[in-house]
Amino acid sequence: MASRSYIALTGGVGGAKLALGLSRLLAPAQLSFIVNTGDDFNHLGLHVSPDIDTLLYTLAGEANPETGWGRRDESWRFMHELERLGGETWFRLGDRDLAMHVERTRRLGDGARLTEVTREIAAAFGVRYPILPMCDRAVRTIIATAGGELAFQHYFVRDRCAPQVTGFRFDGAEAATPSPEAEAAFDDPELAGIVVCPSNPFVSVDPILAVAGIRQRLEERRVPVVAVSPIIAGAAIKGPTAKMMRELAIPNDAVAVARHYRGLLDGFVLDEQDAALVNDVAALGIEVSVTQTLMVTLADRIDLAEKVLQFCNRLG
Amino acid sequence: MASRSYIALTGGVGGAKLALGLSRLLAPAQLSFIVNTGDDFNHLGLHVSPDIDTLLYTLAGEANPETGWGRRDESWRFMHELERLGGETWFRLGDRDLAMHVERTRRLGDGARLTEVTREIAAAFGVRYPILPMCDRAVRTIIATAGGELAFQHYFVRDRCAPQVTGFRFDGAEAATPSPEAEAAFDDPELAGIVVCPSNPFVSVDPILAVAGIRQRLEERRVPVVAVSPIIAGAAIKGPTAKMMRELAIPNDAVAVARHYRGLLDGFVLDEQDAALVNDVAALGIEVSVTQTLMVTLADRIDLAEKVLQFCNRLG
Numbered sequence: 001m002a003s004r005s006y007i008a009l010t011g012g013v014g015g016a017k018l019a020l021g022l023s024r025l026l027a028p029a030q031l032s033f034i035v036n037t038g039d040d041f042n043h044l045g046l047h048v049s050p051d052i053d054t055l056l057y058t059l060a061g062e063a064n065p066e067t068g069w070g071r072r073d074e075s076w077r078f079m080h081e082l083e084r085l086g087g088e089t090w091f092r093l094g095d096r097d098l099a100m101h102v103e104r105t106r107r108l109g110d111g112a113r114l115t116e117v118t119r120e121i122a123a124a125f126g127v128r129y130p131i132l133p134m135c136d137r138a139v140r141t142i143i144a145t146a147g148g149e150l151a152f153q154h155y156f157v158r159d160r161c162a163p164q165v166t167g168f169r170f171d172g173a174e175a176a177t178p179s180p181e182a183e184a185a186f187d188d189p190e191l192a193g194i195v196v197c198p199s200n201p202f203v204s205v206d207p208i209l210a211v212a213g214i215r216q217r218l219e220e221r222r223v224p225v226v227a228v229s230p231i232i233a234g235a236a237i238k239g240p241t242a243k244m245m246r247e248l249a250i251p252n253d254a255v256a257v258a259r260h261y262r263g264l265l266d267g268f269v270l271d272e273q274d275a276a277l278v279n280d281v282a283a284l285g286i287e288v289s290v291t292q293t294l295m296v297t298l299a300d301r302i303d304l305a306e307k308v309l310q311f312c313n314r315l316g
Numbered sequence: 317m318a319s320r321s322y323i324a325l326t327g328g329v330g331g332a333k334l335a336l337g338l339s340r341l342l343a344p345a346q347l348s349f350i351v352n353t354g355d356d357f358n359h360l361g362l363h364v365s366p367d368i369d370t371l372l373y374t375l376a377g378e379a380n381p382e383t384g385w386g387r388r389d390e391s392w393r394f395m396h397e398l399e400r401l402g403g404e405t406w407f408r409l410g411d412r413d414l415a416m417h418v419e420r421t422r423r424l425g426d427g428a429r430l431t432e433v434t435r436e437i438a439a440a441f442g443v444r445y446p447i448l449p450m451c452d453r454a455v456r457t458i459i460a461t462a463g464g465e466l467a468f469q470h471y472f473v474r475d476r477c478a479p480q481v482t483g484f485r486f487d488g489a490e491a492a493t494p495s496p497e498a499e500a501a502f503d504d505p506e507l508a509g510i511v512v513c514p515s516n517p518f519v520s521v522d523p524i525l526a527v528a529g530i531r532q533r534l535e536e537r538r539v540p541v542v543a544v545s546p547i548i549a550g551a552a553i554k555g556p557t558a559k560m561m562r563e564l565a566i567p568n569d570a571v572a573v574a575r576h577y578r579g580l581l582d583g584f585v586l587d588e589q590d591a592a593l594v595n596d597v598a599a600l601g602i603e604v605s606v607t608q609t610l611m612v613t614l615a616d617r618i619d620l621a622e623k624v625l626q627f628c629n630r631l632g
Contacts, residue, residue: 078411081415081416087419088422099394109361
C-alpha cells in the first residue's frame, strides 16, 4: 500500500478534518487534494479562497479550533480600523490571515495561476501535500433563494445561511477545466482511489464536479470512488447541509446524499448511528461501510481516514 | 482675520508639522491642504498614499512620533506573516495602517476619485480640514540616479535614498489638472494666502507644482505665496533634501531653496540660524521673515504657523 496514491475532493471544515487524517497516513507523493474554489470571492480587492485556506491552515496546524475558520492566535486590529473607516466588516479578516489574501492577490496579479500561488504559499507553511484548486479560472457558486440569487459568501457569511434555498448554479463552470496538476493526479498510474470528503454536497462538492473534466474522471471509474456522508442521523455536524436538504424537499438523511452522488460512487461510508440505512444505500448499487464518522479528536480523523483507505482498497 | 482662508501645499513629515500648527489656528472652512501624491504607489495591490496618510494621521493625532510615518500603537502581525509567505516586506505596513490602504483601494476600485475617498476617510478620523490630493489622476515621481531611473518609493524606502540623484520627472503630470475641490479652494473669495510648507522642494513640492493648473495659480499671485525653508543651517531636519542638493550641485542652503521657487513666491521664511542669508534672499526679489522654524514641540508648530500667517497678511 506504500506507493498507492489517492485524491481527496474537499470543501470546508468537515472535509479538512478528514483531509488532516489522510495526511497523517500518506506521504505527500501519495495524496492530492482537489479543493472547492466556488466560494472564492473578491473582497476588499483581495482574492479570498476560504476552502483552500481552511485546508492549508488545518494541514499546517494553523487553523483556529474555536471558529472553524481563519488562523489560530489571531488578532483583529486591521478589522477594528476598517470598521472605523466605514469599510465592509461582515467578512472578518484577521491580521495574520490577511497576509495570505494580500500575497495571493499580488501573485495572481503578476499572472500566476491559482494552483501555482497555492503551491508557493503552502510551501511557505511547510505543507507539501498538493493542494489543488478545482480549476484555475474563476467559478462562482451562486445560491438561488426565495428572495433572489446570492453570491455564496453573501448567503453563507453575511446572511448566515438564513435565506431559503431553491437551487444552485456554478457560474463559469462550463468553461472550466482541471489544471494540469489535477490532470496529472488523476493520471498517476499509482492512483488507487478517490475520496469525497464529508463536505456539503451542494456547495462544496458539486462545484468541483461541475468542472467537466473532474466529473468525467469520477464517471470513468478507473479507481474506486468513495464518499463519506456529511450527514449523521439526519443532521450536519456543521454548516447548512441539512437545512438546504429540507428547503430543497430532499429527505435530510445520508441516503439522500448517496443518491445525490449516484453514478459517481463505488462506496459510501455511513456513520454507526445510521447503520439502519445500509440497505437503502446498497439498493442504489453502492457498497457501504459503517464506522464512526464523527471526528472530534485528531485520533478520530486518522481512524476514519484509515477506514476510508481500507474501504477504497477493498473495492479496488 | 477670522474669515480669511489659506491653502497649504505640503508633502511628508516636515510639511505635516506646520500643517498641524496651522490647523490649531484656523477653522476647517479657512484652511485647505493640497498634498503631494507623486509618491503614491501601488504596493501589494494596494493604493498607498504616503503623504496623504502622514498628514491625516498627524491631524488626527494618530501619527507615530517615533518613526515619522505610519500609525501610533501599531502592530506588525500582518507583516510578520507576509514575510513568512515570502512577500515583499521592504515597505512596512502595520496592521492598523493597512485598513487605510485596503479601504482606499476598494473605494477607488468602485470608481471614486482619490479626493472623494480621502474626504470620506478623513471624516472617519474626525478630520474636517479638506485634505486635497494635488490631482485625482496618477502622477508618479521618478528619480533619475547615476544607476538609472527609480520609482520614488524604491529610491526613498527600499534604497534608503542611497543612490546619487541626477534629476526628477513627474510621470503623468502633463495631463493632470487640479481637482474641482482644489480649484474651489483657489477660487475662494476669502483666500488670503498660500503657504508652501517646509517640505522637500524636489520631490514633495515640485510634483504639486508640476500639475499645470496649480503652478499657474501661484504664478498669478492673486494672493501672497509664502514658503518656509526646509533647510536650516545647510541641513534638512529630516529626509534627503540637503543630500539631493549636493548631488545636484546646488548650494545646500536656504537661499538655493528660495531661488528654486523664484517666480512663485512673495515671501520666504528663514530660520534664525540663517539670519545672515536675509539679503541673499531679498536680492531674489522675495520678502523675508526670520523666525524659529525648527518645530520640536506642538507649541513650536503653532508659533511658526502664526508667524507664517502674519507674514502672509503683511504681504497681502
